[in-house]
Amino acid sequence: MNFTRDEKVDILLIIISAISVIGSFILSLDYIAWIAVILCGVPIFKECVKGLITEFDIKADLLVTIAIIASIIIGEVFAAGEIATIMAIGGFLEEYTVSKTQGRIEELVKMSPQVATRIKNGIEEKISVEKVQIGDMLKIVPGESIPTDGIIINGETSIDQSTLTGEFLPVDKKENDKVYSGTINLYGSFTMKTTKVSHDSSLQKLIRLVESSKPENAKIVRQADKWATIIVVIAFTTAILTYLFTFEIIRSVTILVVFCPCALVLATPTAIMGAIGNLTGHGILVKDGESLEELSHVDEFVFDKTGTLTYGKPEVVNVVSDKPKEMMYLLASLESKSEHPLAKAIVKYYNKDNLAEVNDFKMHIGKGVTGNINNNLIIAGNKELLELKKIKIDYQNSSEKGKTEIFVAKNNEYLGKILLADTIRKQSQETIRNLKRLRIKTTLLTGDNEKTANFIAKHLKIRNVRSNCLPEDKIKYIKDEQILGHKVAMIGDGVNDAPSLKKANIGIAMGTIGSDVSVEAANIALINDNIEDIPHLVGIARRTIRTINISIAFALILNIIAMGLAILGHLNPIEGALIHNIGSVIVIIYSSTLTKYKISKKDYNKSKKLGITKSLNKPTT
Structure with missing residues (x-):
């Protein structure tokens, strides 16, 4: 845990004050407690005076000041030191990381492309992203971050859109498909026509959302402060x-x-x-006491899917073949030449070292891969690739909701298929069930397609689901629910979730797998990613x-x-x-x-x- 210089000073003063109070009690020497009164009591007194003079604000600081002064008047210096120390500890806990809750956007800024390759009059030239205009033709090569929003004019590729949508798998793109700023081109080169200038791109919009999106509820006031004016008037009168x-x-x-x-x-x-x-x-980090109070009133939990309800990575869940051993040997050998996340999942599932040598390996963007193993042509990919090769597929049980299918053929003869999926966390179903028992509505907002979203929602018995959500869609949903009077908690893990985490009444980030941006934007972080602790979190907030x-x-x-x-x-x-x-x-x-x-x-x-x-x-x- 990193502390600023001022925070380290505060901690040191609190420790010294606590030692003086304990020493005063053990040795029965009241004057030792003066250390605590000076170190912790004086700052409280200053805040009290400042509040009264500048804002005429009667709050807990005034109550504490009265308590300290009254204790000193009657000779109870130990009591004065005790009050000052405990209040300093409470104040530190309440205020720690307040400056950080506004969210860090350095990561987002780093994701912003600075240079683009423009094609003008058949000539390629490197220009600053700020100079890109609507209608410009840009060339995007593998591994490059897309400079601004646009439409593919020529070529096809796979793009990592996790920055914006949270989708764990790359999205295949072809001519006339939209592409977004800040997403990563993984494989094929393509030409795109820009539809937005850099300032209005999806990534810049995400940065502005992180900077400005805040709950529109009034600031929560401590319970003690609510009674401050009444108590002061009654006591003095x-x-x-x-x-x-x-x-x-x-x-x-x-x-x-x-x-x-x-x-x-x-x-x-x-x-x-x-x-x-x-x-x-x-393993739950709560940034301030107000978050617990706000959480105690939450009546709806909004979940991101990838990395939250699911593990966020593809896994082989089924192998369908009359020759499973032969098929997996050939498939794993072939996919070992690819860097695609699905390929890595297949090789990991096979988990053997005796892979065959692959010749003439070729990647077919958005379709699959081919290669020659022991003079046998091996094809692995989607239906489109096998149909293109005129290979007859056994379509029995070929439609698997929420799963990705990889079909395999040897020398143009169909061998079988494997199914991969972003597996649901073991605790997700129990978590959703327990939240419902706490009378809390559950909602799924995801950037994934409708088919996948509905499959996950049905499995977890979440009745309210929205798919194909960009960050602004999630923001709008949360805002609409708040307008209806609902208190909304949002839980997510990715950079794309940061605006929603800030917009919600309470934002909960997955700490281990979550990005730094999402963790800083949230009020609460699940350090161990145990979503099964969420009902406990709600329960203790209410009990607190x-x-x-x-x-x-x-x-x-x-x-x-x-x-x-x-x-x-x-x-x-x-x-x-x-x-x-x-x-x-x-x-x-x-x-x-x-x-x-x-x-x-x-x-x-x-x-x-x-x-x-x-x-x-x-x-x-």
């Missing part, structure tokens, strides 16, 4: 009135002490620390907010009772300090139960009581 009626300053000081919002202010950061500690053990609310209610009731006793003179400042410290300990202990939390049947049953409209489970097309 009561203390002044008590003095005017009794002329006993000790009662007024005691009122300020017992009404010092220690337990109230501790309720939020301690609960968040407990929840974050729990989630860290599950419930814990905070109960702690705040307890703190308020305790303060009111103690204040009443102080007004009547039944409490002195020392006893008042003892009461509010006991309240703080109770809140801390109660919040610490979150570290051991595990989602249970009781949590699923509770979610039934929340209710959910039938429209949430209604399929959308």
Whole structure:
């Protein structure tokens, strides 16, 4: 975990303050706690003054300042140091990575092509991408990043579009097909006609989405802050009135002490620390406490497919042949000469070293490969390639939804086929089922074609599915759902998911396989890519907010009772300090139960009581 210089300084100050508070308690020397008061309390006091002067903003900083000053007045320096230290820890946890949540776009900028090869009057010339105009003819060679959006005029190829759509397999392109900026030309050379200038291309649009796309909801306010104004007014008013009626300053000081919002202010950061500690053990990184509060209100989960619900890489799932051993030997030998992802998956599946020598290897872009093995012509590819070679295919069970078929022939005689697919994660089905038990709608948004998307959705029993989605399509869907009043969580892994992760109320990134851009754009990251932990994440978010609310209610009731006793003179400042410290300990202990939390049947049953409209489970097309 990398920290900035300022963050390292904050951590050092917190550690020193914590040591001083612990030392003060063990040695019963209050003056040692002054270190914590100075290091952590002074910054809080400055923020309080700044907020009051510049914005007349009454918030938790003011409550903490009152608590610290009141504790010092009655000689409870240990209490003052304790409050300052814990609040500094809570503040650090809340604010850490705030600057990073805006998302890093350096990777996207690096993907932006800088040079294009323009064909003008039959002459090729290298020009800056910014000089490319609509209607220009550009030449694209294998391995080159496409400079801007356009249409193929001549040639055919396979293109890696994962940057924009998240598709795990290259997409075959031929004449009149559209191509997009930032995608990678894998194999064939082609000529394209530009339809957009660089500034308006798909990649630049993606960069702008990452920069500007933000949830349009108001900023979440901490629970303690909601009570700040009321508590401050009540505390000061009561203390002044008590003095005017009794002329006993000790009662007024005691009122300020017992009404010092220690337990109230501790309720939020301690609960968040407990929840974050729990989630860290599950390999889940939460960037701030507000994310947990927002997640507790989510009623719809939007999933990307590739790398999220699936593993994001093709695997051989079936071999159909009367001569499977011979076919796989010839096929693996032939495909070992190709760099295509499907070819690599086939060789990996065969997993043997005794591959045959291949002569006259040739790649047929968008169709397959051919080669000569032991004087035998071996053909492997799609139906189009075998039909072109006039090879009769056994079409029985030839249509496999959600799978890619590779047909194999030897000397123009059909041998069989293999099926490859982006396999579904083992935990996906259980995750979707448990989210439904939590009364949460599930939606699949994917850049894959309709056939593949529907196959995955049907297998996982996701009724709401959208296919062929570009980043802006996902953004629009999420925005439309938010307009309808839904709280949306988005989970994805690729660069193309970053805008959606930021647009959603809560963005969840797959940490290990996810790109840096998507992780930085998200509020939460699944470091180990275990989507089975998502229901647990939702459960602990709901439990955390419930814990905070109960702690705040307890703190308020305790303060009111103690204040009443102080007004009547039944409490002195020392006893008042003892009461509010006991309240703080109770809140801390109660919040610490979150570290051991595990989602249970009781949590699923509770979610039934929340209710959910039938429209949430209604399929959308």
